[in-house]
Amino acid sequence: MNANAAALAHIVDDDEAIRDALAWLFETRGVVSRGWPSAETFLADYVDAMHGCVVLDIRMDGMSGLECFDRLLALGCRMPVIFLTGHGDVPLAVATLRKGAYHFIEKPFNDNELVNVVIEALRHDAAARELEAAQATVASRLASLTAREREVMELILAGKLNKVIADQLDIAMRTVEVHRSRIFEKMGVRSAVELSQLLARKN
Amino acid sequence: MNANAAALAHIVDDDEAIRDALAWLFETRGVVSRGWPSAETFLADYVDAMHGCVVLDIRMDGMSGLECFDRLLALGCRMPVIFLTGHGDVPLAVATLRKGAYHFIEKPFNDNELVNVVIEALRHDAAARELEAAQATVASRLASLTAREREVMELILAGKLNKVIADQLDIAMRTVEVHRSRIFEKMGVRSAVELSQLLARKN
DNA sequence: CCCGACATTGTGGAAATCCGCAATCCGCCC
DNA sequence: GGGCGGATTGCGGATTTCCACAATGTCGGG
Numbered sequence: 250m251n252a253n254a255a256a257l258a259h260i261v262d263d264d265e266a267i268r269d270a271l272a273w274l275f276e277t278r279g280v281v282s283r284g285w286p287s288a289e290t291f292l293a294d295y296v297d298a299m300h301g302c303v304v305l306d307i308r309m310d311g312m313s314g315l316e317c318f319d320r321l322l323a324l325g326c327r328m329p330v331i332f333l334t335g336h337g338d339v340p341l342a343v344a345t346l347r348k349g350a351y352h353f354i355e356k357p358f359n360d361n362e363l364v365n366v367v368i369e370a371l372r373h374d375a376a377a378r379e380l381e382a383a384q385a386t387v388a389s390r391l392a393s394l395t396a397r398e399r400e401v402m403e404l405i406l407a408g409k410l411n412k413v414i415a416d417q418l419d420i421a422m423r424t425v426e427v428h429r430s431r432i433f434e435k436m437g438v439r440s441a442v443e444l445s446q447l448l449a450r451k452n
Numbered sequence: 453m454n455a456n457a458a459a460l461a462h463i464v465d466d467d468e469a470i471r472d473a474l475a476w477l478f479e480t481r482g483v484v485s486r487g488w489p490s491a492e493t494f495l496a497d498y499v500d501a502m503h504g505c506v507v508l509d510i511r512m513d514g515m516s517g518l519e520c521f522d523r524l525l526a527l528g529c530r531m532p533v534i535f536l537t538g539h540g541d542v543p544l545a546v547a548t549l550r551k552g553a554y555h556f557i558e559k560p561f562n563d564n565e566l567v568n569v570v571i572e573a574l575r576h577d578a579a580a581r582e583l584e585a586a587q588a589t590v591a592s593r594l595a596s597l598t599a600r601e602r603e604v605m606e607l608i609l610a611g612k613l614n615k616v617i618a619d620q621l622d623i624a625m626r627t628v629e630v631h632r633s634r635i636f637e638k639m640g641v642r643s644a645v646e647l648s649q650l651l652a653r654k655n
Numbered sequence: 656c657c658c659g660a661c662a663t664t665g666t667g668g669a670a671a672t673c674c675g676c677a678a679t680c681c682g683c684c685c
Numbered sequence: 686g687g688g689c690g691g692a693t694t695g696c697g698g699a700t701t702t703c704c705a706c707a708a709t710g711t712c713g714g715g
Binding site for chain 1: 670673674
């Protein structure tokens, strides 16, 4: 099952009737979903490349939604997580939200409101994924630099002249120029200012 | 009363006994505070330069804590706001946190925990203020640029050569150089890369 | 009218950057 | 040993950037 190919709303709830009802509800608004009967099964299949959002019931047999959330966080999951609960209390809601949960919704909920939240979460994930892809490209270019090139790059970004860098590293100015040229080539830029702008977009 | 000079924990609660108890509690941990008997009195004195955090009771005679929060947001208040409530429910907690409240604490609360939250909020505010001050300096330098200089600056930051900028704006290359020099002077930098780095830190 | 800010331009020369071509040395791996 | 990648360097010439000094024209405000 290729859960990576498209953005899905992952419904994690041990109650099959609820999973089906939610799937149906989401479908009426064009949201593709997948149901998981337990936190364990979802986590077993979880991979970083999963796109979309997680609709997570708090109270389940076996692993709870909260434990599942902690696990997802530990795994570096960036999908927005929407908690559903029939038995929440304020400290719990506050704690999960402050831990980074996307939303916390009590049952019974307004159908439309939930779908709106899901759609918004999917959008959020899409935007985050796009930014991540761009940043990964930059990161891989950075990874292609040799240690020396990285050293010279820092000095370039600090605005130092080639001759100053040469003095500082006790090398010839021509060598600085060579490194500089190689750095720009690998990073796909033509000048120090372009490089700076590229890296600013990464962070 | 100069509430701007130092970072204070602003206690907004119509119950004087609670205000005093909190003030005393905060004082035991070295936190300076000021009590306000109502949202209205606090808002009447509110100025942007107030530093610290706001400890806000939700249920008060007159204006509620929630209305007060909305007002603060509308005024662009960046102080962290900690809600205290004896009668909160989950949707309320979720809504305020998603609106940007710093924390939401139910009464009765653990004294130590509340002070920890306040201290953390004060730290948060201090860091945010520092960043803001640095950004304001850059912003005011940017504001000192003429329209033409700003136009040329964008092109410089795009990595374009002086001769390309000259062609694009249909002016002499010497003119581009003059603008360039004036821009760097006003922005307090010596090169395009320094300028780029400075602006990246602003955003 | 006068003044100041802004935009523009020119001259000539210095400084900084860029680069093709070529070469050497070192360390690592097969 | 041979090959490869990385670091280093030199030469000479081209391009780009920088700048002191000077000047002109326009616009807005007193």
